[in-house]
Every structure is written in C-alpha cells, then in structure tokens.
Amino acid sequence: MSIRKKGYSHWEGQLKESAFVAWFPLTRLGIKLAFQKRFFKLFFFSAFLPALIFLAGIYVSERMEDFRFMIQGQPSFLQITPNYFKAYFTNSFFLFLLVLMMIFVGSGLIADDLKFKALQLYFARPLRKVDYLLGKMATLGFFLLLLSLIPGWIFVLFKLVFAGNFAFLRSYPWLPLAVVAYSLILTLFFAIYTLTLSALSSNSRHVALMIFGIYLASDIIFGIFYQNFHHPYLALLSLKLNLQQVGAALFGEKLFYPVPWGWSLLLLIMLMGLGLAILNRRIRSVEVVK
Amino acid sequence: MSSLAHLEKKKTLFFPSVRDIFKFYFFLGLNSRRSRLFLLSSIVPIVIAAIFKGSQILYGQPRFSGLFIYSNMIMMFFLHFLILIMTLFFGSSVCREEVDGSTLPYLVTRPLHKMAFIVGKYAASTLLVGLTVIFSLAICFLILNLTQLGEGGIYKVLARDAGVLFLGVMSYMALFTFLGIILKKAIFFGLLFSFGWENIIQYFPGQTQRFAVVHYLKSLLPAMTQEGFPFLLFRLEPTPLAQSILTLLGIVIFFLGLSCALYAWKEFIIDSK
C-alpha cells in the first residue's frame, strides 16, 4: 500500500519543447469569454441571417420555375455568378456586422489584459509576443471566418448540390479561391484593426467607441469629400470602400469606383503594418514608466 | 463636542461645491490622456475644411460655395457624428469612470454637496466639449468663408450653429450622464441610441420623430437642400423654434435632475482590488 504524502508533489510529465500552436489556449479562452457576454449569443446567431438569405437565394435561382409567381421577369440578381458573391461579401451591412462583431469580441481582448495586468502572467511562460498576438488574432479570426469563409464555401457547395452538376465550378473554377483570399484579407484587416485599438487603451468601452468611431468617420469623411470633388480616388479614404474595392476586384466584378484596386490593397496592407508596429510597441510584459 | 461649534459655520453650500468640482474636472479634462485624445478628434473637421479651401485656391471654384459646404457638410459632421461620440465618451464617464477607477472615495469624503458632484462634473464636461466643438466649428467657418469675412450677415449663421451645437452637447451630455449612472454598458447602449434610434426615427413621418433629440436640434436650423446626401436624408417636420429650445432645455433638466437624484440615492460599491 502506498500513501499519498501530504505537501508539495511534483509533476511527472514532460513539457513540450516548442509548440507550434503555443497560442491556441489563448484562442480558446477568447472564444469562451466572448460567448459569456450578455446578448452575444443572440447577436451571434442573428449575424448569420444575411448568409441564410443568400443561401435561400441560391435555392430560388435553381427552382426559378416554382417561384415564377412571386418574381416578375428574370431578376438579374438571382443569376448565380461571381456578382452574387460580391453582393454578399461587399455589402455595407455585412461589413457593419463584422464591425459590431469586433466590438463585441475584440474590444476587451488586449484592453482587459492591460487593465488586469494579465500580460505578466502570460509572458512569464515560454510564450513569445508573436504567439500572444496570434492567439488573440485567431480568436477574432474564428468569428470573422465563420461569417465570411464558411458561408462563401457553403454557397458554392449548395449551388453544386442544388444544380446537381459541376457546371458552376467549371465556369468559375477560381471562385472558391477568391472566397478564401477575400475572407483572409477581411479577417486579417479587421483583426489587426481591432487589436491595435484594443491595445491603445485599458478601458474596453473606449476601445469600442474607437472601433466604431474610426470606421464610421472614415466613411463619412469620404462622403463629404466625394460630394464636392467627385474624384474616385477619394474612395481610398474610406475603410469600408477599400475593402469593398478589393472584394469587387477579387470576384472579378465591376469596381465601385474607378480606382485601381491595387491602391486599396496597398493601403490596407500599410494600415496593417502600422497596426502591427503599434502592437509591438504597446504589448510589453510589464508597464515601464519612465 | 468642541468641533461641532465650528462645524455650524461651515455649511456645505451647493454652489461653492459645484464651483470646486467644476474647476477640478475642467482641469482634469484638459490634462488626462484619454480625454485629450477625444478632444483632439475635433481637429478632423478643421482638416476637412482646410482641404476644401486648399483645393478651392489651387483649382478654382468648386461645385459648392464655402458657406454651403460649411452648413451642409461640416455642420452635419458635427451634429451627426462628432458631438455624439464626444458626449458619449464624456457623459458616460461622469460617474462610471470614478466607480471603475475606484476614485469615488476621494470625492465623496469631501465636504461637497452630493448632487453638486454630478452637476459640477457635468458642467465641466459640457463646457470642455462645447468649447472645443465651437472652437473647431468657428475655425472651419473662417477657413471656408475666407473671402466673405466682410459680410456681417454670415456671422449670424456661425452664432446660430454654435448655439445649436452647444444645446446639442448639453442635452446629449445629460442623457449619457444618466445612462452612465444606470447602466454598466452605457457605451453600447449609447451607440445604439445615437447611431440607431436617432437616425432611423428621422425617416418616420408625423409625431414619431419628436422622440429623437436630433429632431429638435434640426428644427433650429433652416431646412436644408437634400441634394444627394443619402446618409443625411430625412423628412423633417420642424417644431417651432421656442418650443424646440424649451424641449431641449427640458431634456437637460430632466436627465440631469434624474441623474442627481439617482446618484444621491444610490450607493456605489467599490470592491477592493
């Protein structure tokens, strides 16, 4: 018989030397915390409404005959072409939904760690700054991809299923890749945007105000200028329009404004770079006051 | 008790308390990092105005006159965006900031009239935001109307707009002060109110729009040309001038009074961290 001795006991396991996904526990935590928020579940499920509506549209497009009595003529928007995907991915309401999602999930991600001084707990572990950021970004990525990548592929899949043939994919073999590319750009941009603002303040409520305010302000400012100058390059001022431009280009559709979409992409990448630089400065294991 | 006698002399008067609280928070508002950041956002319209003017100088007469741009774009940017964001930040912090930051004990253990705290801090925030906004507005105005500064009539426009913005700041600040006392998530509900409710309700005809603060503010401004402003489109059925001003002041008094009463009655539990 052996008796478990009172007092400290050692752990007999082996620590993983270098974990490729060292950041994953942080992601899991972020997702868990998001679902704990009041009203979040309600918001989360209603965020899928646009996707459901578009999915219904795909069904209708294949059963046009059955719905003839409801729809006069041959509505162009029910042609399932890349334009249909552009309509889902670049509509303002969808992007606004993503912003709201970021406010819910992301405003406290770093701000709360700063407020409750949790960074020193994390960084006392073999966790690098990159791991920390990846973990936080993956949390946002989870929600963003769930609203962009997943519906996009489901649209493709259901189009094939409803049609019963691969004609659609044969016409647009690159479409699933476009969905991936655009989803990734959306996700990366929003994740870095949110994290940067979240790292700027330790009060998550102010972060929420900034996430919302900056996004909206950039669009309003564009509106004001465009009203007067009618110059298409002004579209670069609006965060929303830059995303929409890139989206339109990736789906091979007409751009919203006649500006080379490369500029928009470049601008977004530069903003992301700036965000990462700020994050690198702001995330320290201990606050050092001089 | 010996100290009682000399206490009698020092009655806590409401107005001196308001004055001291006001002075403190005005100073703090100018000196704290967070509030400076939000006050700085009032530079944005100045930059916009400067760009308009610059392009006018470089490329000649644009589509719209300076005064038109001022009253249809800059003023609307203030009215529909900037003062909302700023009052939401300052208003919801009036009480919540002290509770979250655990600084309330320093204030409630001073010989200050209880309601004076809310009134004083409200006044400081309102004046801070109001002055910043009016200052920024005036600069925009001057920039855009550089060539017409000789015409005396245009200053009336500026005075009127400044008045409207200040009234707006006063009423929104009172509303958000109240929200900050009753709600923990005042910012979320404030955003919902100011960019959801206030916008949507303008599109409804009849009496419905009278439930939005912005309705009364717009009633004070002349009807606007609605030339292709999708985000400003609304169907205004204005309320008479005097009635609008009275309603706005009523909103201020109502929400400020409610905030004071609630603050004096409620106890705030600061947990020891």
Add this chain to the structure above:
Amino acid sequence: MTPAAKILDLQRIGYNYGQIKALSGVSITVEKGPVGLLGPNGAGKSTLLRLLLGFLTIQEGQGKVMGYDVAREKTRVRQIVGYMPEDESYVPGIDGVTLTALLGELSGMPRQEAMKRAHDVLFYVGLEESRYRRVESYSKGMRQRLKLAQALVHDPQLILLDEPTSGLDPQGREEILELITDISNHGVQVLVSSHILPDIEETCQEVIILNQGQVAAQGNLQELKKLNYNLYELKVAGEAAPFLAKLQERGCRWEQEEDLWKLYLPRELSPRVIFELAVEEKVQVRHLVKSQSRLEDLFAQVVGEEE
C-alpha cells in the same frame, strides 16, 4: 533537473529606466535556495526579477538563471521558472481552475495534464473550495494563493515570489510562508523578494539585501546576523525609568522602540545584572531576548536610517 547549476549567477548587472538608475553593478551568486531578496521600496527588487524573466532586457552585464542565460535563453528560463507577480493580476471572467490550467498549457503542458495538475496545485494552496468560482470574486487572500498556484502549475525548478505575503492577514501570511517552506523542502528552488523582514527570516537561509539598486549585503542569514553588537531586547512591567537609570550607571546604552527597550550591554557585563537590578527596582522582566541583532537591525544598519 541540473543539480550543479547555480540558481543565480549575475555579473555586474545594470538597468536604467531612462534617466532613473534602477540597478547598477549587481553581482550575485547563489548556489542553492531558499534565498531572500530584501530591500526597501524602490531598491530594485522587482526590476531584478523582471530582468531574470526577460521582461526587461539587461543593459549592462550578464546573468544566468539555473544555468541558462537570461538574455539569450529566455524561453528555457521561462519554462523552468515559476513567477508570482507582486500586483494583482488575473484574467477576469474565468474560474480558478481554468486560469491555472490555461497558464499550465501555455507553459507547454498537454491540455488534460494541465487540467489535472491545476486541480492538484489549487488543492495544495488551499483553494479547493473556490476552484470553480470566477477569479474576480476572489478575496485578496485567495488571489494571492491563486498567483502562487499558477506559479507552480508546470512544476518549475525555481520559483520567483515577488512580495508573496503583501496584503494578507496573519493567518493567511503564516499559511503562505508554510507553503513556501514546504515547496522548498520538496526540491524546488525558491527566491522570495520582500520588504517584510520576518517573511525572509522564516523562509530563507540565504539573503541578498538590495539598496538603491546595489547589493548592500549578501550571504548566509545566520552569519550575517552575527556581525552584531551585544544586544538585548526587553519588555518590563513596572516603573522602568529608575531601572534603566541604574543600568545606565553600569555602562549600558539603551534605545526605546515602541514598548520595547533595546539594551546594549558592554561585553564584560553579565546579563545577570539585568535581573539583579530588576529585583532591586521591583520591576518584572517580561520579555528578554538575547538578540543576534534582528534582521531589522541588520537592515537598518546596512541600508542606513534616514531621518
């Protein structure tokens, strides 16, 4: 475990926060714990710990923790070191087990193992009943224990404890100190940083005294204490003044500290004289300790009392 490795091997470490000098020329070698890091507020204790963990980058000199270079082998150091920070720090919204397991996982433990171990260490620090409660509802004492638990979750070879008893009541303090001693007895090296002297006295054999960013004294606690003067501490019941006056006639020097008298007895004088005079003057010696100069005196002597 590498038994040969010294816990600390620091050579002329310097660190400045901008203009402010935090540490300069700190050289410390410690073979074996438990070791105490002692010094007044602002002496540089926390800075030193932060340097050891690589939170701050060493500006001058070099250092090794458990044989690993703190500048170049940060990840290794952090894997075998547990850190209990001084300030309140936690992740709100989750319970104690989740938090502890999360941090275990971040140290490289497999998920299920981390969960199991989290339960174990929480039991060990005495948080078994509040394991499933949200950490923000924890009391001060419980948070302190939680911080200790998370420092232990990955079974480190060395734990760094920054002010482990700050803000605790006597009972809580005693329990934490007992835990520290127990951990140390089970082969984990311990470094305690504290300005509370009895904390160090109770748990450590080695002590390093920091003052104004420099090492003021270092060595074995017992030996450091012996550099003393012939000092007695006593409390008396009765009229103390005439008794002390008589002692002074015999060549004693005394100081009063609160209700305690510190008596510096000339070496040639036997302590018997205290009792003789006490009986003579009808006072009672209620408390007498032949002090080997308490750590506090050592501290005051080394650090120097400003007045």
Add this chain to the structure above:
Amino acid sequence: MNPVVETKNLSKYYGNVLGLSDVSVEIHPGVVGLLGPNGAGKSTFLKLITGQLKPSLGQVYVFGQKIWNNPQLFADIGYCPETDAFFEDLSGWQFLTWMLQLHHFSACQAKEKANEILGFLHLAEDKDRLIRSYSRGMRQRLKIAQAIAHDPQLIILDEPLNGLDPLGRRKVIKYIRKMGEEGRTVIVSSHVLPEIEAMTKKIILIHQGKIFASGNIHYIRELIDSHPHIISIKCNQVRDLAAALIKAEEVIKVFFTPDPQEVQIETRQRDVFFDRLQKLILELDLNVEAITSPDDNLQAVFDYLIGEK
C-alpha cells in the same frame, strides 16, 4: 464627553452577503486600531462611518450627527481608502492641491498645505512626477497625505501601512501616534498585529462582520484571563529551572520543546510567576538567553477570541 463616532446596531448586507452585523461602538479621541482578518468587515465598517455606504440597519453618528448624505461633516474628516487608485494623469502635487481645493481652500492655501505635507511625507522631490509613475510606497504615502492634509479631527485610515517598507512604516506609525496624542481621533484598520500594537492600546477586534471585543488590550487580556499564558525560557540548566518551577503553585504546566535549551510553562498568574522567575534566575545563577511569551500579542488574543486555537 460625547463620542466622536457612534454606531448603533449597525448592519450592512450587500444583497444577501453579510458585510457587517449588529455593531454598536463608541469611539473617542485617540488612536483606535480596527483589527481583523481579510474580509472581516473592517472596510465595510470604515465605509459606513464615512457615509460611503448606507446602513442596512442601524445608525451611524459622527460628531453627533448622522453621516449618510451629510457631507458637511467631511470638513473635519480625513479618509484613506484601501484601494490603490488615483487620478493617474495628475502629478502628486496637483492631486493634493486639488483635493484640498475640494475642501474649499483657496488655491493659495491649498498649495501651501500641499507643500507642507509632501515635505513631511518625503514626497517633495517627486511631487511633480505623474502619479502613474509612482512606486507603491510613494502611492501609499500620497494616499495618507490626502487624508491628513486638511488637518482633520477625525482620521480614518484603511490599511495605511500596506506596501510601505519598514522605515516608512515606522515613520507613519510615529505620526499616527502623534496625531492621537494631539487629541485627534484616528481609526486605523490593519491585519498586521504588531503594527496596531505599536500605535495604540485601544483596539476593536472584528471578525465575520461582528465585533468580538473592544477596549484596551490589557483590559481585553484581563477579560480573557481564564486563558492561560504560555511563557518560554531559554537558558542553560533548563532542567534545574523546570524542577524549581514545578513546585510553584501558579504554574499549571511545565513542558519541554525540541530545543534542549528551552522550557515552556503555563500560568494563570503572570505577576506572581515573573517575580518568582527573576529570583530563581539569580538563585540558580542561570545564563538566560531569552524570555518570551509566544502568545503575548494581539494574535493570541485574537486566536483565542475567534477560537482558532
């Protein structure tokens, strides 16, 4: 004389959580130590007597008046909260002058008083630094400064010595004693027993939201004199001493500890015992290393009262 602070059947519940239960005390000028473990209700009590919380039941009178919603009383009250919170964007000096101005002092007077108190608490050098850059000890001293800067008659300090180093502690303790001697009322809460002991003999023991005892330490000691005292003696010839002590009738128990140089005895009559002990030491010509009473401190009283031992 009327008490400075008086509570009658004071109780406080946070929702259904007990904070304080049925506390009736009278506090007179001088230093009073409020003692109890974490979560005992000390802070709740202090918040109630400073009117930050509304009593669930009972009354609080300060200077003979109800304190809740009676801010004019604060002209003569100083309060040092336990929480480490500040207006971080101000410098220490700005913070103090503004707090003084909230006492309706003129800017001039406020500056003068602020400078004086900062100098006294050794913060003068750092007065223009932002509070966010202050060290823990500095923050603590600043917190004490704002409580005493306006020269109040009633000073309420919640854990004032937390985070101070020994030298800082000694200074603050000295100052607290001085304020008590000046005839002010100082209420200090702490869970560190020797600190309270160093400040005052008047204590209030609080635990589980209730007052377990209040009064002079010695008075409390007498109250519970049925609790036997333990005295430990370290010397050479321990066994001779023990043999002699066994015969003494005031000694209840004599026992040895693992230390071969130590003997412990238990007695209910300390006076008689110590007289005998001194004589024995001289008679037997003992070389005494130490005489201590392991339980002669607040901790023992406390443990005894709450039944921990």
